[in-house]
Amino acid sequence: MTHLAHHDHAAHPAQRHRAGGGWRTAAQATLHCLTGCAVGEVLGMVLGTALGLHNGATVGLSVALAFVFGYALTMRGVLGAGLPVRQAVKVxxxxxxxxxxxxxxxxxxxxxxxxxxxxxxxxxxxxxxSLAGSLALAFLLTVPVNRWMIARGRGHAVVHAQHGH
Incomplete structure (x- = not known):
């Protein structure tokens, strides 16, 4: 599923993203982020544990992979919408x-x-x-952060602005 198809853009007019950002929009943005984070986090924890890395190295690997997969998921969508690579990275x-x-x-x-x-x-x-519970809690506590950012035209609202909304 492309990033554009992932969101119900018709239900999210540009004014809503900039002026209020709803809880639904924030939850969708957070779920999008959680998907990339979870893939990286789980892969990092599995690799670190399987390789016998010490806890700090395992956490470091997990965090690095969460960022890589999180950014890659967003880039996949914006590249698919026609943005050049340089602009997609910025978005x-x-x-x-x-x-x-x-x-x-x-x-x-x-x-x-x-x-x-x-x-x-x-x-x-x-x-x-513990991994599943930590990801669920991270989702719940990140939704308000994303709502606050989207309401101010930041965070995930930047992706929507690039799609001509």
Whole structure:
């Protein structure tokens, strides 16, 4: 599914993005961000755990991959809409940086706070439950951040502005 198809653009006039940004728009933007973050986060945790990396290196790998996949997902959509690569990079950075940063701070703080979660193996329910719970909490706490940013024409609103809205 392309980024354009991912959002119901008809339900999001430009004025709404700039002047109010609704909770639905913010939730969709956060879900979009969560998708890229989750892929990177899970892959980083799996690789770090499987390779026997220490906790700091595993978290670092997870965060780096969350940013890579988060930006890549946005770039895929805006490139598909016809933006040149240079502009697509700028849009992805503007649209997703704060959202990914907030999500990663929450996600990794939760995982670090759950006793034994970072040391649990890939076959452990504790590992997967703490990872899933941390991503769910990160989503819930990032939605208001994205709503605030979209209402001010920032964050994910930048993506919509590039699509001629």
């Amino acid at each position: 992805a950075l503007a649209a997703d940086t704060v959202s990914i940063l907030v999500m990663e701070l929450i996600d990794n703080s939760v995982i670090a706070a759950v006793p034994g979660a970072m040391d649990a193996g890939l076959g452990s329910a504790l590992f997967w439950a």
